[in-house]
Amino acid sequence: xxxxxxxxxxxxxxxxxxxxxxxxxxGPVSSAAYFWNWIRQxxxxxxxxIGYIHFTGNTYYNPSLKSRLTISVDTSKNxxxxxxxxxxAADTAVYYCATRGIALAGNSFQxxxxxxxxxxxx
Amino acid sequence: xxQMTQSPSSLSASVGDRVTITCRANQSISGYLNWYQQKPGxxxxxxxxxxxxxxxGVPSRFSGSESGTDFTLAISSLxxxxxxxxxxxxxxxxxxxxxxxxxxDIK
Numbered sequence: 685x686x687x688x689x690x691x692x693x694x695x696x697x698x699x700x701x702x703x704x705x706x707x708x709x710x711g712p713v714s715s716a717a718y719f720w721n722w723i724r725q726x727x728x729x730x731x732x733x734i735g736y737i738h739f740t741g742n743t744y745y746n747p748s749l750k751s752r753l754t755i756s757v758d759t760s761k762n763x764x765x766x767x768x769x770x771x772x773a774a775d776t777a778v779y780y781c782a783t784r785g786i787a788l789a790g791n792s793f794q795x796x797x798x799x800x801x802x803x804x805x806x
Numbered sequence: 807x808x809q810m811t812q813s814p815s816s817l818s819a820s821v822g823d824r825v826t827i828t829c830r831a832n833q834s835i836s837g838y839l840n841w842y843q844q845k846p847g848x849x850x851x852x853x854x855x856x857x858x859x860x861x862x863g864v865p866s867r868f869s870g871s872e873s874g875t876d877f878t879l880a881i882s883s884l885x886x887x888x889x890x891x892x893x894x895x896x897x898x899x900x901x902x903x904x905x906x907x908x909x910x911d912i913k
Contacts, residue, residue: 730893730904730905730906730907731850731893731895731904731907732904733900733901733902733903733904736900744900746900746901747807747901748901780849780850782849784897784902789852789855789856789859789861790837790838790839790840790855790856790857790859790897791838791855791897792840792852792855792856792861792895792897793840793842793850793852793895793897794852794861796849796850796851797849798848798849799848799849
């Protein structure tokens with residue numbers, strides 16, 4: 685059973701870069717069967733998909749964030765990463781990492797981390 | 807982007823009731839519709855994928871159906887642990903989009 689755990693600073697200053705790590709256990713991030721995703725949820729609001737990476741380096745970003753976003757992966761550490769630059773208060777949210785199977789379970793988000801709250805404030 | 811319109815935004819019901827939540831896509835998503843349950847302070851949990859397939863371990867009182875671009879989540883007999891937020895999500899094409907959510911609370 686895959687398990688995911690987000691980590692990173694809980695407070696980021698405006699205009700700086702938000703950096704998060706997702707550590708994967710119970711399976712390799714180099715699995716060809718999964719895309720590794722970031723999803724966020726603004727306080728008391730709905731869910732927004734941010735983007736994904738495959739271990740091959742293939743990425744797909746939400747166009748609404750693409751200009752500020754980098755998702756990367758380190759197979760040796762079994763981790764993948766989110767970097768979002770030039771943040772504003774609108775980026776304050778709970779950030780989740782999640783798996784999306786390739787042709788598994790309807791391409792749904794099957795496994796989620798517990799989420800980490802990131803607040804953008806000076 | 808594909809827009810997912812979910813209704814109602816909130817719903818009050820009693821233990822034992824049958825409830826339905828609907829989700830409409832603004833274009834065809836070929837059945838790539840998933841439902842999630844989220845409890846306060848927790849990550850969403852996958853309930854149903856591909857419109858009607860129950861995720862392993864999900865009680866059979868949950869069911870999903872589709873009719874064209876309209877999708878329905880039904881809970882046949884509400885249990886106390888079912889009071890939560892529910893989201894639909896299309897996994898047809900990126901950017902993957904979610905409905906705005908339905909808060910199901912106790913009447």
